[in-house]
Amino acid sequence: MKRATTEQLRTFFASLQTEFDVYVPVKLHDGTRVLGSLSEGPLALEGGKIPQKPTSVFFPQFDKVFVVDEQSKFQMAGPVAKPIMVVGFTAQDLDCLEFIDKFFSENYRDDIYFNKRDGSVVVGVSGRCGKDGEFMKIAGGKCDIELIYDGERFVVQAYTDKGRQLSERLVAPDSEAPAGLMDALSRESDALPTDDEDTIDKASDLIRAGKVPEDFWDDIASRCIACTSCNLACPTCTCFEVYDRKQNGKMVRQRIWDSCQLDGFMREASGHNPSGRQMQRTHRRIHHKLAADVERWGHKTCMVCGRCDDVCPTEIGMKSVCKMIVERFS
């Protein structure tokens, strides 16, 4: 198994740019880390999860559904010209990706999503490169390649044929991982505390058992200013709004990320609104991931990535709310 330095990886990713549209964690102007191209800033594999949801590479904030040109001809986007390669999924992010792959393919296949997703290469990042040096859980699969940081270099683990073929092209001389390194890293990963996951599980059970009273949701809802950040940061949130716009003689049907925290999200033309109260919307945000999706998909769809907690300006993200639920209603 190879190990590579950040610089070797940078060279590797750069060499793939002719074949792939490569997205890697980069540090921007003011230090914000995003998934961008190598030209946007220095490669920043270390520092933990990317604040922005990595699934946005396949399901961006704004996308075209189709264009109708001046001659009234429909133009639907096909598969992207260059396949996408994304580096930077954490173990939790990969769980999210697995779910939205399922979500976008079951029943009806969302071709707009799969135009980007099909043929893509997904690279996970884990090991000792979390925020402030914390250990990030090793995914052990669900991606083509995983880069596991041992504190000095990234162990390159390929899980798919495509991943193996690509990683063979990574140039990293004399870098064979010493015997036992992966075992040690795996043990470290397995020993990570699971407090947050446990809290979410417990909260999920309490909600499903009907142990959370209505006034709790009222209380949480009073702190929601409907900024929509929780939804827009969540890798398993897939809701979108569709609208038409004319542009230079063309008509573009477009979709943008939507949020169930908005009053207009379910408001019908008649004015009837099944989620017309803040409390109903707050309830939905938590209940959907922890109870409704369990019913529908057989599992929770909060993978405990923590992004909604990071972006919520009033501290009512998933983890905070679940903590309150467990404290009050266990």
Add this chain to the structure above:
Amino acid sequence: MSVITKPLRRETEHLYLPIPCKIVSVRDLTPMEKLFRIQMPDGQELGHKPGQFIQLSILGYGEAPISVASSPTRRGYFELGVRNAGTLTGALHHLSEGDEVGIRGPFGTFFDVEKLAGKDLLLISGGCGLAPMRSLIQYCQDRPEEFGKITILYGAKTPSERLFKEDLVDWARSPAFACKYAVDCVPGDGCFDEGEIGLITVLIPPLKIDVQKTIAVIVGPPVMYKFVIAELKKKGMTEEQIIVSLERYMKCGVGKCGHCAIEHLYCCLDGPVFWLNQISGLRGAI
């Protein structure tokens, strides 16, 4: 329980691409509602079942779910009864014969006529709810032999706001149906001699129904369901015998955009037609 319905229609390459269809006729139903008769290209059939909806597009104005108001047994066209409620529907009301609209679908669950076979049907609709119900009524009209006794109840705010007035008369005359109509009120010095004055719920207590053999179908404005269901329960009907069709804000019609979710169910995929026992415990469903 995981309720996932399989798509009825073969997956097309592009999920969101509408098929251009021609409007072959437009008829006023009320000052607010018009009936559009539409043909698929190249003589195709829409291939829907009663109770399903389509996504209707007018380029530049958007897309909205509209129930098919005609039965698949009427071949060569399908009909949409549409209220002018906003941007898209307003634009539609400006179109006329020969104009094009985009269609995706049909989508959603339907009134399962196979499961209804041999049953007495109690078809209850209010206001605009008659549009989707009409697809089932027409089906029953064309294949009365498949069902038992068929009763149609319809309520509207005022006589002039009633949809499909000619159909209502026609059905009332038909031996296949027993029809009972109501209006909430009669404004000014108008009169209403086709039925009762009062909410639709007044039509239910006098009905004689064979509780074991009856299936009730309800389509109407959101406020209607609770009261009608309560009346039916008083008659001894259970949630397993009641079908409802619900309306939700829908953007995609195919279970992706998330707007229509009722807890774990998507109204566009798992509905709009539900057995009442599927949804009765769910928050915000009724």
Add this chain to the structure above:
Amino acid sequence: MRRTLTTCPYCGTGCQFYLVTNGEGKLVGVEPSSNHVVSKGQLCVKGWNAFNFANHPDRLTVPLVRKNGNLVEASWDEALDLIATRLKEVQDAHGNDSVAFFSSAKTTNEENYVMMKLARAVFKTNNVDHCARLCHSSTVAGLAATFGSGAMTNSISCVEKADCILVTGSNTTEQHPLIGTRIINAVKGGAKLIVADNRKIRLANFADMHIRWENGTDVAFLNGLMHVIIKEGLADEEFIRTRTEGFDKLKEVVEEFTPERTAEICKITPVEVEKAARMFAGAERAMIIYSMGITQHTHGVDNVKSCANLAMLTGNVGKEGTGVNPLRGQNNVQGACDLGALPNVYSGYQKVTDDGVRAKFEKAWGVQDLPGNVGLTVTTAINAAADGTLKALYVMGENPMMSDPDQHHVRDALEKLDFLVVQDIFPTPTTKLADVVLPAACFAEKDGTFTSTERRVQRVRKACDPPGQARQDWEILADLARRMGYDGLTYSSPKEIMDEITRVTPIYGGMQYDRIDQVGLQWPCPNRDHPGTPVLHVGKFARGLGLFSPAEYRPSAELPDDEYPFVLSTGRCYFHFHTGTMTRRSRLLDREERFPYVEVHPDDAKRLNIHDRFPVMVSTRRGEVKALARVSDIVIPGHLFMTFHFEEGAANVLTNNALDPVAKIPEYKVCAAQIRGV
């Protein structure tokens, strides 16, 4: 894909984010900046959607010139030559002051500087003002008189350091969402919160006291608090002695405002007055946050002074977690004031009436005879147009038809003008009346700086090209100056403009672009070595000693009567911004609030047979407007609230053009109205 760090174009909080541009050069999204001092990776719903209006097909893309009554497309040369000729003709015929310029709190600091320089150096008039007149002119006047500097005294980060926060006339969670959330967090962390506002705003849910006084009785309430504080010996005597002057006069004036009298005027209880006074004065660090509920009154300056008095009385100025903190409504209203888009000052609040200051600018700009008279304000300019003394008006990025009080009056005034130029990004009710319409670039299409409410000067960066032939505002103005024969307004970039600003503006002396590249600095920042000033008046007030400026209670100009029995107040909602030109063209924001609405209390609604979401007619002596009723206990009985975002239900048809005598701010917050179902 490209990402560009820039500053939000909506409120004055000054959040920064990255605009995402796709391969075609179109904006496709927003990503928060995780490291920004204020936004910390968070945004409100307007910020998240700030990319969505830029590509809207309604954008103005070519200059338009009125010919035979119609606006028709023209070349830039034709449009600008026409403007130069016509403005010159007007000035030749009617004097320099027959022309006025409205600058814009939506444009950059550099553009405001260029606009005021154009007005003064080229057109030799001080008739330059902008919409701060309509929001915080009373702050600028009131705080300048008491403290010597008319801006937020503290920083946004101080909110979380306060022990008691008095929020009055600010619906903070809706108008400055991320500041509002800091208040919520402060309360969760143990701070006391007093909300003095008669609407049941979200913050009221968290308040230790929610005081629902009668609109327009602010001075009485604040005087009442001070009465109790003095009487009960809760004042900070040390601070009063060492840092202030005029205390005796204050004592005398507030003497009469016993809790009983105050309660009677404000229609609250004496206990509320006493309790609030003790809560505020008892806190180690107490902070006042206010906004348009304080300023937009005929006694707006008095309101502001009373807030300043209260802060001085309790020693809550000049340290962290305290202060008098007016929240500025627009992204760059602070900057537009700082850069001298005001009729009485040059950039950095240097007075036009001061000979020395004028001489300095004459030298710096290479001109002579800069005018020394104070010019017209936005509100008085409209009045001057109406009475025929103002002949031509150049409006940059403002929509006075919808933002100014008494729309019929504004329409009459603008129609009377010989020549009206409007430079904007979208067609508005104001562009409809213009003789020339110039297409401008929006925030995403230009470089420059905005100054946030906490006086932080931050970079704005170009993320995409303007549509069609639209140009950046400063380029247009500079081009016009050249056509007027002045070459002192030729710049290669906004950076060069900022370099000039730093030379002539002491408070911006150290604001060079390289210094504010990642994190903006807070003025005063007099030189390159200065770290900026998070808290004003530390140790010493800008004017030396703080001046207690007591005010007597004066009722609002128009009070309810039998014919118009309701008090109508106007403001904004969370999803829209001002006259709605941007937010109503952003899909999600537009979907949230699509129709003009009026809030009415359930008791009133019941009595008048008004139903929720049904249309009603709201009327005042100025006119009537149709809106949908929103029956809600957000308002108290007898009060109505409307937003001014909607052209089709313009609240400013109704509002009263009564002005504060000092600041000339109109009384948007109180007028007498009637409501009926339709």
